[in-house]
Amino acid sequence: MENFIRQIRKSRNMSQQDLAEIIGIGVPQVSRIESGKTDISLSRLRQIAEALNCQISDLMTFDQFAGISISPDSNAVAVKMEGASEERMREDLPVFGTALGAPKVVEGESIEQTTLNSGEVIQYVKRPVILNGRADAYGLYVQGGSMAPVHLEGDMLLAETKRPARIGDDAVVYLRPKNEDDDGERARSVLVKRLVRRTASYVELEQFNPPVTFRIDATEILRIDRVMRLTDLIA
Template sequence: MTDRNTILIDRIEERLQALSMSDRKASMAAVGKPDMIRDIRRGRQPIGARLSALAGVLETSVEYLQGASDQLGGSQADSSSIRALVPRPQDMLLDIPVYGTALGSESEYGDQADGLVAIEQTDLNTSEVVDRFRRPPNLMNRRDVYGLYVAGDSMEPAYEAGRGILVDPKKPPSSRDYVVVYLRNRDDSDGAAGVLIKRLVRRSGSYIELEQYNPAAVFRLDSRLYREVHRVMPWDEAFGM
């Protein structure tokens, strides 16, 4: 972890303690999701708008959090204006459906380096709504977007088991996007489907190439074996940041 990350984490921790605020509470107040500070502690750098919102919640400035200034800054008025950039969770509709998922059986696919490799599969039931996510303003007209909870650890550290993701079924995914691939290997009449939650490497008319992190593998899936590929929408995009 770089010195820059260490300073950021230390100063966030300092402000959390001064305000008697938890990681979760500050993250929710800043961006409407509970994992922002946890991700920072793991080395992920937040984009500017999200860090500005967090600085406002912590009643300081981005410069102070990043170590560029030793002046605490962040007046109450400044904090309020920054927080206003991100809607409060209670102001967002709780209506994005989250479909049921469970860890499925492993399937073997051809890996570029080692022949066949075991690939983690997820069981998805689109007829079972298990939760609702709050709808960011950027998605007010996107009633097709849905949510899932990641099952299994094959995509850690990008997506840990139990982490919520948004899925966009309309916008075609690009290389390096995370995707949900719907397989053809089962009857989907009751809403049940086998899916792969992976990273897209490339796609052609005859196959799709995907990456899995644990165990590390890049593998190809013949186009006859899948029916749809939906893009995982980053939360930053959902909030228009």
């Protein structure tokens, strides 16, 4: 199972021994987990995320998560079900077109922008069952490397408008178009970043590569959509 545990651990200046002691396993097992040679239970992922002070969704991409089978906890108990679910993943979740936009200069820093066209659906992908009936959810592909190693270029993210982004969430920040006649059916600039702080006058965001924390005036922002975590999709 591919993951970003090693990269995130090193960015925290933490050794394999440190991580092993915190989560209560041996160094060889940490090495196997980081190299993708063993499955990981959901409870173990939670332990690792807590030890590294990050979210479970930071440890792997949605595409990687969707393609694996997470092993159950060692003390898991089988529960008899009344019957198999008849719900199936419908291939009707829209993915909007994106492209790498011109950098936005904020306080002397060059911030990577994405051009997103919500009027252009480039494909429909399988909708997680938990999102059935959710017209507010959509997908988009990551452009550029400013959010690596958490989100790599080409990864697909799922975003929603139903739940507001909270501090610590990743978000799609829609910048207000200069043309106030914007009808919503054209490309506009967005920032795919982590939400650090939000006030009445500004929003503070973070990107990882290169690491920059910056502020955007609230008057420049049209809306903020929340990027969904893996735990949202398997709850």
